[in-house]
Amino acid sequence: MGKEIVKKVCELLKDVRNQKPLVHNITNYVTVNDCANILLAMGVSPIMADDIKESADITKISDALVINIGTLNERTIESMIASGKKANELNIPVVFDPVGSGASEFRNSTTKRILEEVRIDVLRGNMSEIKFISGLESTTKGVDASESDMKSGNEEGINVAKNLANKLNCIVAITGVTDIVSDGKRTVMLANGTKMLANVTGTGCMTSALIGGACGATNDYFIGAIAGIVSMGIAGEISFEKSGEIGLGSFRVGIIDAISNMNSDVIINMVKVQEI
Amino acid sequence: MGKEIVKKVCELLKDVRNQKPLVHNITNYVTVNDCANILLAMGVSPIMADDIKESADITKISDALVINIGTLNERTIESMIASGKKANELNIPVVFDPVGSGASEFRNSTTKRILEEVRIDVLRGNMSEIKFISGLESTTKGVDASESDMKSGNEEGINVAKNLANKLNCIVAITGVTDIVSDGKRTVMLANGTKMLANVTGTGCMTSALIGGACGATNDYFIGAIAGIVSMGIAGEISFEKSGEIGLGSFRVGIIDAISNMNSDVIINMVKVQEI
Amino acid sequence: MGKEIVKKVCELLKDVRNQKPLVHNITNYVTVNDCANILLAMGVSPIMADDIKESADITKISDALVINIGTLNERTIESMIASGKKANELNIPVVFDPVGSGASEFRNSTTKRILEEVRIDVLRGNMSEIKFISGLESTTKGVDASESDMKSGNEEGINVAKNLANKLNCIVAITGVTDIVSDGKRTVMLANGTKMLANVTGTGCMTSALIGGACGATNDYFIGAIAGIVSMGIAGEISFEKSGEIGLGSFRVGIIDAISNMNSDVIINMVKVQEI
Numbered sequence: 033m034g035k036e037i038v039k040k041v042c043e044l045l046k047d048v049r050n051q052k053p054l055v056h057n058i059t060n061y062v063t064v065n066d067c068a069n070i071l072l073a074m075g076v077s078p079i080m081a082d083d084i085k086e087s088a089d090i091t092k093i094s095d096a097l098v099i100n101i102g103t104l105n106e107r108t109i110e111s112m113i114a115s116g117k118k119a120n121e122l123n124i125p126v127v128f129d130p131v132g133s134g135a136s137e138f139r140n141s142t143t144k145r146i147l148e149e150v151r152i153d154v155l156r157g158n159m160s161e162i163k164f165i166s167g168l169e170s171t172t173k174g175v176d177a178s179e180s181d182m183k184s185g186n187e188e189g190i191n192v193a194k195n196l197a198n199k200l201n202c203i204v205a206i207t208g209v210t211d212i213v214s215d216g217k218r219t220v221m222l223a224n225g226t227k228m229l230a231n232v233t234g235t236g237c238m239t240s241a242l243i244g245g246a247c248g249a250t251n252d253y254f255i256g257a258i259a260g261i262v263s264m265g266i267a268g269e270i271s272f273e274k275s276g277e278i279g280l281g282s283f284r285v286g287i288i289d290a291i292s293n294m295n296s297d298v299i300i301n302m303v304k305v306q307e308i
Numbered sequence: 309m310g311k312e313i314v315k316k317v318c319e320l321l322k323d324v325r326n327q328k329p330l331v332h333n334i335t336n337y338v339t340v341n342d343c344a345n346i347l348l349a350m351g352v353s354p355i356m357a358d359d360i361k362e363s364a365d366i367t368k369i370s371d372a373l374v375i376n377i378g379t380l381n382e383r384t385i386e387s388m389i390a391s392g393k394k395a396n397e398l399n400i401p402v403v404f405d406p407v408g409s410g411a412s413e414f415r416n417s418t419t420k421r422i423l424e425e426v427r428i429d430v431l432r433g434n435m436s437e438i439k440f441i442s443g444l445e446s447t448t449k450g451v452d453a454s455e456s457d458m459k460s461g462n463e464e465g466i467n468v469a470k471n472l473a474n475k476l477n478c479i480v481a482i483t484g485v486t487d488i489v490s491d492g493k494r495t496v497m498l499a500n501g502t503k504m505l506a507n508v509t510g511t512g513c514m515t516s517a518l519i520g521g522a523c524g525a526t527n528d529y530f531i532g533a534i535a536g537i538v539s540m541g542i543a544g545e546i547s548f549e550k551s552g553e554i555g556l557g558s559f560r561v562g563i564i565d566a567i568s569n570m571n572s573d574v575i576i577n578m579v580k581v582q583e584i
Numbered sequence: 585m586g587k588e589i590v591k592k593v594c595e596l597l598k599d600v601r602n603q604k605p606l607v608h609n610i611t612n613y614v615t616v617n618d619c620a621n622i623l624l625a626m627g628v629s630p631i632m633a634d635d636i637k638e639s640a641d642i643t644k645i646s647d648a649l650v651i652n653i654g655t656l657n658e659r660t661i662e663s664m665i666a667s668g669k670k671a672n673e674l675n676i677p678v679v680f681d682p683v684g685s686g687a688s689e690f691r692n693s694t695t696k697r698i699l700e701e702v703r704i705d706v707l708r709g710n711m712s713e714i715k716f717i718s719g720l721e722s723t724t725k726g727v728d729a730s731e732s733d734m735k736s737g738n739e740e741g742i743n744v745a746k747n748l749a750n751k752l753n754c755i756v757a758i759t760g761v762t763d764i765v766s767d768g769k770r771t772v773m774l775a776n777g778t779k780m781l782a783n784v785t786g787t788g789c790m791t792s793a794l795i796g797g798a799c800g801a802t803n804d805y806f807i808g809a810i811a812g813i814v815s816m817g818i819a820g821e822i823s824f825e826k827s828g829e830i831g832l833g834s835f836r837v838g839i840i841d842a843i844s845n846m847n848s849d850v851i852i853n854m855v856k857v858q859e860i
Contacts, residue, residue: 054726061337061613068785073832079726083657086690105359138362174330174355233344279565280349289831337613381635414638450606450631509620555841556625
């Protein structure tokens, strides 16, 4: 089950290394370095540019755009919108990471505006963020999912992802203990990863970046989203095995190590994907 | 001596892991990733948000606020003030790290303004910064303490900390070879750490973040300040022992490793605290 | 050949550790932490400050200024100009890293403006950036050199560097598989490094920072540029030897380790310098 998907993921990740797509990130200043390094480790050429005077120009030469509102500020909202519209115009895939949606009115209204003005191809968030965007009751703990939302069963998560994917006409990815990816028709559950990933800042942002990297080398964004999430989950498991007991600093270094060594053999051996 | 304090520190650090407080950081873009990761390693949920349109909203849902002026800019000063006032209103502890005070008129006047408009609970800086704020003659070397100020004897440091604590009615922590923490009445000297900590960027910022994390789980900010400083000092010693000879990159990784493994046994074995 | 140069490089790097110059960086938020840490590892005291209200004040107390447009934004352009002019006034060396020149009109016009209004002492970029600034045909891939430009022969690179050095009356350094440094009269080729350096974000920025650190302790900026580039190249080789097979995360940590251990013996053993 899921064999066809795994094969496509493996091929896509090879294509990324061969094509070395250019991925434009408008993102936060907390985890931006990690996003750049994990994209390089994946074989992507990252570029960060957020001034309105160049953001659309940079998007124009890029193969994918990743928008992340982790440290949202007024200066860059217009850049996100301008880049998003340019990407839409040129059919460049747009990944949106609505970090902390639900935590402040500013993030909520900006998320709403981005979803209204930009056609998003992949929306990736934690359960609290995705429930909030779905208009469902959710509680958030800053930029982390709340414990009550994390206890949502997989069945609930599948419904939330599917419904929102249909509503927004895009791929919706909810990451957590189990990850759920849906395009509204096809839905998969991914079970790679380790709890320790939640104790390193930016593992969500990095997953969104990886999705952007993967989508930069394909038109099948459903597979692109799965490829990014599976890469991070497996990298987490490999690093946990090697460095989990040493501590969080070494574990974090090991994630980048594992992404830079990721290949089809590793994925085929370790991937845990289930089609619904 | 100091046994009661050590016991309280151990209990507090356990409480942090159990309560996982949310700590709002308005900080610089040089060391922000390190601050987020060290807070996660301590068991804290960090959030960074600095736009005036949301900063007070984020403070409102947080358990502590850390203000750091390491890369001060006009855009975020108002956010620092707004968040500080909101924290004061809701009795949320405020930690202030006046990075580079004394190095430019802009930092000096902003430090003055923050101290006037926000009630600070813990002020942590190096000897040059704290002397400058005290109105004493000091020389500064950018964001580092000057050599002449670092040679201030412990007796002078104790007086500086005590007097400023009484003047500002807050906890004052001077970190350096020996760390001094005073609430104006009680004063302790902490002797953990290694010189190598001065060769990694952000060890001061990270200490302030750890203090914020600790204060997010207690009302006893004197113990909170000690807990943060002791954690960093011991982590530095552990990492130095393990990686000091390998180099500064590995040493830096080891600091986060050690914070993530910090527990009562480690603290009781290694802590060097002296009540004055 | 190049023995005199190597001797001067070794002496300079010793002077840096003894003098601990203060180096002001106005740089991007992607790699700023790496720049701070590599400067500390070199023995430099880094300071980052980019607000117009203090940038010239900070430059004034510094021993070198590094301007990097990696995440260029309107807010800091004026700070770059003001700091650059202050540095010129006080004969403080200015290193300029025109990240991504050629990739957007905004970067192009800002690069032009900086070169017009500030006297640059060392200009360091990849082949695409330097060719673009020279007014030659170039293609760029975001912030990375394009493959076609990277295939420029050494002879072409030498001519480009020499001509631009004469035109701008400064040191021009082109870094790539082979690095070329020219002051218009003297030219050297440096052959240290490993391809893996291109897969870690900020190795270019860090090289510019190291050049700034070196120039902060000498008036011979030609040697300063060589010292910075040689340090990074050798650090890359040492880290590759030790951690290349482990992965990019460990390789990145090893670069800082190697810089912190850099000394004359290492340089004399490993340096590959050729005077033209």
